[in-house]
Amino acid sequence: MRARNSIGLRAFLVALSIAFPAHVFAAPQGIQDKKAEAYARAKQQMPPDLYLVYRIAERVAIANGLNRPIRVAVRKNIDCAGSLGLDPVGLKCQSLQLLPEVDKASNFDIWAAQVVGTLNGNPNAFAFSNSGALFLNIAMLKELTGKVDQAACVIAHEMAHITQNHAEQKDGKIKELDLKAGEKIGSAVNNAHSAQQSARTMALLFGGIAAGLSGDRSSLQQTQMNIAIANFSAQAIAPQIAQKALEYTPSVGDSFGKMQGLSPAYVQRTLQDVNNYLRDFTLALAGFSRQLEYEADLLGAEYVATAGFNAQECQKLWTETMPHTQDQLIERLLPEGVKDPGVNVAQGEGGEHDGLTMEEIARKAFEESVAQSKKIKDIANTKGSKKIESDEVPKEVMDQLASSHPDGMSRASAIKNHLAKRSRLSDLKSQGSARLSTIFIRNWSYDEQSDSVIISSEMVRPEQAGLKANGTTGIDIDQELGF
Numbered sequence: 001m002r003a004r005n006s007i008g009l010r011a012f013l014v015a016l017s018i019a020f021p022a023h024v025f026a027a028p029q030g031i032q033d034k035k036a037e038a039y040a041r042a043k044q045q046m047p048p049d050l051y052l053v054y055r056i057a058e059r060v061a062i063a064n065g066l067n068r069p070i071r072v073a074v075r076k077n078i079d080c081a082g083s084l085g086l087d088p089v090g091l092k093c094q095s096l097q098l099l100p101e102v103d104k105a106s107n108f109d110i111w112a113a114q115v116v117g118t119l120n121g122n123p124n125a126f127a128f129s130n131s132g133a134l135f136l137n138i139a140m141l142k143e144l145t146g147k148v149d150q151a152a153c154v155i156a157h158e159m160a161h162i163t164q165n166h167a168e169q170k171d172g173k174i175k176e177l178d179l180k181a182g183e184k185i186g187s188a189v190n191n192a193h194s195a196q197q198s199a200r201t202m203a204l205l206f207g208g209i210a211a212g213l214s215g216d217r218s219s220l221q222q223t224q225m226n227i228a229i230a231n232f233s234a235q236a237i238a239p240q241i242a243q244k245a246l247e248y249t250p251s252v253g254d255s256f257g258k259m260q261g262l263s264p265a266y267v268q269r270t271l272q273d274v275n276n277y278l279r280d281f282t283l284a285l286a287g288f289s290r291q292l293e294y295e296a297d298l299l300g301a302e303y304v305a306t307a308g309f310n311a312q313e314c315q316k317l318w319t320e321t322m323p324h325t326q327d328q329l330i331e332r333l334l335p336e337g338v339k340d341p342g343v344n345v346a347q348g349e350g351g352e353h354d355g356l357t358m359e360e361i362a363r364k365a366f367e368e369s370v371a372q373s374k375k376i377k378d379i380a381n382t383k384g385s386k387k388i389e390s391d392e393v394p395k396e397v398m399d400q401l402a403s404s405h406p407d408g409m410s411r412a413s414a415i416k417n418h419l420a421k422r423s424r425l426s427d428l429k430s431q432g433s434a435r436l437s438t439i440f441i442r443n444w445s446y447d448e449q450s451d452s453v454i455i456s457s458e459m460v461r462p463e464q465a466g467l468k469a470n471g472t473t474g475i476d477i478d479q480e481l482g483f
Contacts, residue, residue, distance in 0.1 A: 038462035063307035063432030073452035076114040077121025100451035153314035157300035182251025188273035306432035341402035
């Protein structure tokens, strides 16, 4: 009898959730009042912007049953390149971007960078899946003014990066690409050292022969002098090579550093190979990153729908307000005239590659890359023209770019197609409504030092959430141990 009643109640909740969207689904008044009290207590402790992000993130976590803690924070922008003169992609800049608000008296430079960055910064949100941390900057919040559904899309997208462990996946890809690039660069550097040594040996050999035949040792002395000058030049540029090597990932940096001892002429010759390998490294990583973004788009849209927000706003957000940056990066890195096969896959929906598989598009793109490279070299080698070096992009890199849109659709079309599966979305909304209608909420802890909120994976009654007496963990140890 109890089981039958349970089934009947579940059917009633599902029917009710279909009739009313999840974000207007009304829990019993007593439950609402208790939750309202808990959230009012949270609102008193947190800054308004942080409270906004916390509430949306917590709702997404509950509705989707996400079983891991999430830390959320809002940060001011820092223009590292402009205000502090730091590498905008370096670790120092990244650390500064994670800083909570700094007051003028404690550090004027960082305070000034935060103020200037907030005035004209770029909208940004990012997540670290290894630590479960999610950050939005003030510029992003300005972009989302009055748009709660789009704010949910941003937060859910970043939460998808966390739940899918994208940071760890990307780290693994970087290590894989680093090893490959390091091996190729190491081979090119070794070849340059061998060629340099062979050239010097031959020069000394011919200089000695000439001196022996003529009795004039000037040619041999001149050859020795040239080698000494080359050695001095190599020593002079060695510190520059060592400094540059530090900018790269471990394997690439080690291989690049082995160019020390090469004369400037051989360094210049080898740099062309190095640049090509680094270009391929960056292209492959950009393609992989685009694939992760694509996954976060679709899963984030599901999270949004499940939590009762309007998921249709995600399509508008990710195609108009916040388009991917990987497409522009890939376009700049590819040789002139070579098309991005990932974009061609997306354009296959009625475009020039309609009807082709992703493998066929990748192969065609690679063939076009080879043909374009040969064309550029032929033009460059024409008499009177300035030589331009351009190596074709390896097939495995073109394959990575092609596969970065796994469903063979553009970002907008993929999200639109995903949201068109109404029966699936209806089921998700029903599940979300049922989870949100219970008395329980996620336990949380506001960390004043970092100005962030830790949303625990533990579900508690509203009156137990966010209690300072229980510390960061939220654990009442006396109750747990029973003395």
